[in-house]
Amino acid sequence: MSFLQPLLLIGLPLALLPLIIHLIHRHRHRTVEWAAMLFLIDARKMNKGMARLRQILILAMRVVAVAMLIFAASRPLSGGALSLAGGKAETIIILLDRSASMEQQILETGESKRLAALKKLSDLIEKTGKSSEVVLIDSATLEPLIVTSLIDLGAIPQTEATSTAADIPAMLQVAYDYLASNQSGRTDIWLASDQRESDWNPASKRWQSLRVDLAASNNVRLFLLNFPESSAANFSIQISNVQRLSNPQAFELMFDLKITRDADQVLGPVSVPVEFIVNGTRTVEEITLTDRETILLGHTIPLGNSDQRGWGRISLPADDNLLDNIAYLVFDDPAQRKTVIVSNDPSTSEAITAAAGAPVKIGADYNAVSFTEDSVAEIPWQETALLFWHAPIPSNSSIESSLLKQHVNSGRTLVLLPPEASNTSESLFGFSWNAWKEGDQSPLGIGWWRTESGLLANTRSGDPLPIGDLKLFKVRLFEGESQSLLTLETGESVISKLLFDQLSRPSGEIYAWGTLPRDGYSTLASDGVAFFVMLHRALDAGAFAASKARSRNASFGALSDAISVNPLSTSQEIQIEPDLGAGAYEVSPPRGDALLFALNRPYTEDSVKTVTSEGISSLLKGVDYRQISDELGSGSTLALEVWRAFLTAMALALIAEAILCIPPKPELEGSRILQTPVVGN
Template sequence: MVLLSPTFLWLALAAIIPIAIHLLNRRRHRTVKWAAMQFLLKASRETRGKKRLRHILILTCRALALAALAFAAAQPVIGGFFGLGAGKPDVIVVIFDRSASMEASPLNTGNSRREIAIGRLKGALDDFSGSRIVLIDSASGTPQELPSPEVLDELSTTAGTDTEAHFPALLARAAEYLIHTQGRSEIWVVSDLQASNWRPEDGQWEATRAALTTLPQPPRIRILGMVGRNAANQAIRALGARRAGDSLVLSMEIVRTDEATQPITLPLSIQMDGAVISESVAISGQQLQLQKTVPVPADREQGHGWVSLPGDGNLRDNVAFFAYGPARPVKSLVVGDPGEASTYLTLAAAPDGFGGQSATLSPPQALPELSEISTVFWSAPLPAGEAAKSLERFLDRGGQVVFFPPEADEGGDFLQLAWQATTESQADQFFILSQWDHGDGLLRDSLDGTPIPADRLRSIRRRVPTGEAAVLASWDDGQPFLTRRVIGDGVVWMVGTRPDYTWSNLGDADVLLPLAQRAVEAGSKRFETGLLAEVGSRRALGAGNEAHERVDRYPQEDRAAESYLAGVFRTGDGLLAVNRPADEDVVGVLDEPTLDLLFEGTDHSLFEDQRASAADSLGRPVWQALMVAMLLFLLSEALLCLPKKAAAEAAQTASTGHLRSFR
């Protein structure tokens, strides 16, 4: 319960006035025995206990009526979101989540969680008239003072977007704003509690907590979690658009973000350069990766389009945009000395029958210009000096570098990544690859679900990669075999053995070929005129956050700025397809224990709202009920004060009889 005007609680002291008057009246009267009155006392002795009870009830009704009046004047509001409060704050900072996941609809309702949240906020803030309201939306992160809660659903800063949220930074921005604000303050956080937006592992949380707790008047933090089961929903993502001669190969992924598990068939629509292609797609699990080949006129240099699903529980994740440019050859570079390993790597990077692909061999001492290279396969000692700087620039611009162990044990590191010393297996035994990520990385399953036979890999010599990197495959003894580290827009891969039969059978095509081709495909994406980017990323915003011209004709009715929406934009380099961040399709809600750790040391509370109606209020004012209670107490007091007919007649009869006796 929150008291919007707690100072009026002092009126509750008036409840002691009837009690004080009663006590004073008892002291003012003295008992004088009078013989004639003994007859009257005897007549009324039987009802004395009832009269005392009536007096106590009358006194209680008077005191409760005054107390109810005092509490009604304090304007109490009850509701789980408000909990126990200490009065109306001077400033309320509302952090509003308008990420793409907030457009999901709860089960059995047609409103999105964002729309429901706006309705909740309007009702709650109406009860806090007189408090300054400051809105910080998750897309812009800019504080905006609101003239009235009624404008919430009319603002562009509460409209739906295709962005993600960064709550450590948003709360730090709220703390920065409150430094210059006087008076009591509260922070209201409205979110669907999607874990990827709260980033519990982000190192900024420590600084954010310190900023909140060291304010002159630390704010109370109320978190409104828009949670509960979602309506049936499927999301589509564009993974790539590769020009291959007169065709465009579209790679995409469909993810089911609800809890349903039964197989479904969905209509898939591909619209490209004004032409529409429709077909059905069957999904048996939670996700499906697929490729579609679309013909492209040979004389068309570039183009764009989108893939879409029918409307469901979240309209923001039913479309993914793509763009493409002219076909161009894919060039790879193999760095190492001539030998068996370099030969196998060259063949895997540009196998026979793969038109448009080529690979050249270069010694590490004479590294060529990398501006035309998509992927580097490095089987020499780790680079240093100018070679290392050249590779860093290459990675920052989206290149892929795959490191294999050098023949000899040599020290050194590259971006804090290194090799352990060479180890050999025992006689007549092998190091066997037993665990690898089937859904991610260079050893992931194919689009039709067929796994790579990586368990056929046998090695008698290996070097274990070390350094801060994600492990995507491990040997049977748990040591890493394949690691990945993202550098800029590119990726560094480290493979724990060489494609050399004195080391392993990695040179066999069943493992090395798909591994190399996936690295080549990822590296070649940086040369596409129509690049893929995520909303809010550095690539999408461009240098200096310049405005891009939107060229797609996908219908949009949002009030949000185009920089917060997905689409195809024309930039100085060509076309750029911008889509919502991939993390917005990841199902996962932050639990309360983790939330308590993030806000450790602050005065915070969580209210999980699972109601589906936008008209429901977060709090309910109860002053009307208290006023009704006061009237009932006064009415009861008046009824108790009325003389009872039987008692009055008895007293009158007794008095008349005594008077006659005196005659």
């Protein structure tokens, strides 16, 4: 229990005033010579039961009434359903989800979930935490910031809206590390989020260690300030696969466009005006949604003859979340699609070289080169968009390891192929190879493959890749946090995309293929369709990083390799780092010509799926935490002034005292006996 006027509690001994008055009243008695002591003694004997208890209760009620009055005057605070009991925290850590989904707002007031959370937390700190150290950890930067001015958390740049995603386990880990390194005493951690499953990442294995660490922290209490409500009618837009096509007559811009609406109930077809601004030219097109989402694959926009290079912005009308209404794109000459294979196996090298060198897109320059394990130093790293690593995983301290990390961190794609060597001790990016698995005289059965995204996603026309025709004879299993793209019947992954947390997420993508495109291992090379598509999709992803026009997810450090950043168009003003907001940027790299960057929010931010309370309780099992679910515009506060409750308690105490003071009904028969003299016989 906290108080806004704690000094008034000094007057709490005044609650004993009724008792003191009672004693004074008894002390100031008069003395009477009394004859009928017989009755008095009898009365005292009879008075030792309920009457005495009644008098004690009357006094207690009076004491309680005065105490309640003093408590009410001290302006007590309570968290309503939330109990703030337990004393003040020495440290308050605020974990703020600054992801794009937190910008869902009420249009009339402009109050978003993020602002609502900041307002409530500012109010809470002002009322209860003035003497506490306040540390802010936001989801975008994950940097602990000691807040010295407690006036308004919303005025701190680190609390501004971003188009990034959030990584809740990473935020908790940073908070725990901060506590461990600073040896903070009693600490309250306030986590404000919209409970999105994409941010909470319940499948992450980091929860296990976090759970253990937080449960072992006796002085830490975790408060989850959740805003799980979804919008009644919110539209969001995404673009992907942006390509500038070169026709003989003019340039043309092609991209995939996806419009999604959050409405819980599909209300039928709705027409949405979509605004396209490309190099300053504005067009509006009506797009009709018949279901929850509409995907326009290969949507084209004609460009002018001089529009060889440029940027574009595609936007929807304003709705509940302004940040998911805009998507940015940039375009330039396509980069060379160079594939490098590191392998000592000629069969594998040949299969990959043949597929990677075949041109797919008009105007693009396809090239594939193979190297042996001994000639890694000769690899042209700057030109390579896709690297097949068919060799043992190098040790972390080796040069090869550094080169591979640099390759991926620059946004290019790495495919790890299983080496024959049985060495499994080395790991890279948390990934390591396990044992080989072979079928008994027959191919290994294929379980399922991911069709909605990734290397094995369906084609633009919606047709699935012929993965079912694929035969796998020999597969090497692997370990590492990954998203399975193809699995065996027994559940083991064959092809996966490695996953990383926010802290160590590289710019590029890493895939692990558990089999080889050669005889005796699989029919990837002989039934070449699936292999060809997978390879070129991986190549496209890497080629974006190698091109002069690149698209990335907005995240801390997305533009860190730039010397200078010139915003061409942004949807929001980010004071600290431009890479946290969506927009189109012209970036000067350390070497070479200026690059165009389109930063957009991660697609996962458009998913409205939330973690359930049961899911959270499972994730935080054993941790001292409390959930506070709130809604936008609720007007509630985390720390309520509860003086009314104390005044009510005082009134109840006074009523109880009055009831106890009501004299008992006079006994009529007894009075008659007392008053009427009896005449004997």
